[in-house]
Amino acid sequence: MYCIDASSVMFLVRSHCYLIQKPEKGILEMAKEVSHGGENNTSIKSPPEPSPLRKAKFFQANMRILVTGGAGFIGSHLVDRLMENEKNEVIVVDNYFTGSKDNLKHWIGHPRFELIRHDVTEPLLVEVDQIYHLACPASPIFYKYNPVKTIKTNVIGTLNMLGLAKRVGARILLTSTSEVYGDPLVHPQDESYWGNVNPIGVRSCYDEGKRVAETLMFDYHRQHGIEIRIARIFNTYGPRMNIDDGRVVNNFIAQAIRDEPLTVQLPGTQTRSFCYVSDMVDGLIRLMEGENTGPINIGNPGEFTMTELAETVKEMINPKVEVITVENTPDDPRQRKPDITKAKELLGWEPKIKLRDGIPLMEDDFRKRLEIRRKK
Ligand SMILES: NC(=O)c1ccc[n+]([C@@H]2O[C@H](COP(=O)([O-])OP(=O)(O)OC[C@H]3O[C@@H](n4cnc5c(N)ncnc54)[C@H](O)[C@@H]3O)[C@@H](O)[C@H]2O)c1
8 A cells, every 4th residue: 555645645556547526524423323323323315305306386285105015904094094085195015925906995986096917027217205015925824835926025025115215205104013023032022122033934925024224214314314203013813814815814804704713823822912014004194104214113012822813803893613732833922012101102002992892803804705604
């Protein structure tokens, strides 16, 4: 290395010669700033300016919102709520892997609604103000079906949506998951817990995929000033869930309606907390509209063992069915319960619908779709 003058440094690397302007701050100083990122990061840029198009009168009065995965369970309920506001235009992109046009058929043809068949692993350019990024299969049966595609959806899909947010200056919300806590060693789980995740297990495409997606969100926020929001969603249930996708509430309800035994995975003492979908949608909208990046847990802290859940479904829907035990799947977390202190304090949010009030609403929907009437 040869020094030319005080402000320039010349490096000789093999046969190449690079002339580099000496930075105003020392390299070490800059590295320190970066490594102290997180909460005290001084290098967060302000969000990019929206495009001139969005400064036009129409766009100031109206909000154009993209919902990826909007044909799915939570996404379609979110779309319903967003469409209630006449100032919102909603664009859904979905590849229909686990979602269905049926969930949105009541909006097709509406002047404020657009539905696009699109896979988020491919780039997308649309002029929007907000992006709710939900696209990703949520049920283990589906996300394990093609794990490479699942991780691509989480990583490349999120990169594409962040690229879009950067380009058009949109605020972006990621629906992350309680699975980022893995098989948790702290209980209940608050957002400061870093998790206990198997990086090479059969669920890792989902858990680790969402963890990388969260990392990307924060890196885009720190590096490019993108406005981000991260929701860590705990088990959610309600009408429009896929009937046979293996998630526990739908499983039990469908089995009870069909007069089949309720299959509890061993040991049956593992716990989950269940949030009704209208509460979830309310939490997501509050997070998007608020000033906090998150991550914020959104879920119902009411905790049930799988055996308790099966007994409740049996009692409410079909007292004649048996409850039996079956083998469990690898890496099934033993307990899950959100600490929602942050959601309460920062979003003024807490769930309103109790499990015993939500189950009959889901039963009605499943009976309609299965065409099985209640017995008299
Ligand atoms: N439901 C829950 O209990 C729960 C819990 C934690 C996190 N989440 C998260 O919430 C989001 C929605 O979950 P859900 O329960 O509605 O699941 P869902 O499977 O019903 O919906 C996901 C939607 O994304 C679409 N999709 C999947 N891959 C895609 C791709 N590559 N390109 C475009 N669209 C794609 C599907 O077709 C579907 O419409 C997911 O991100 C999930 O990880 C859900």
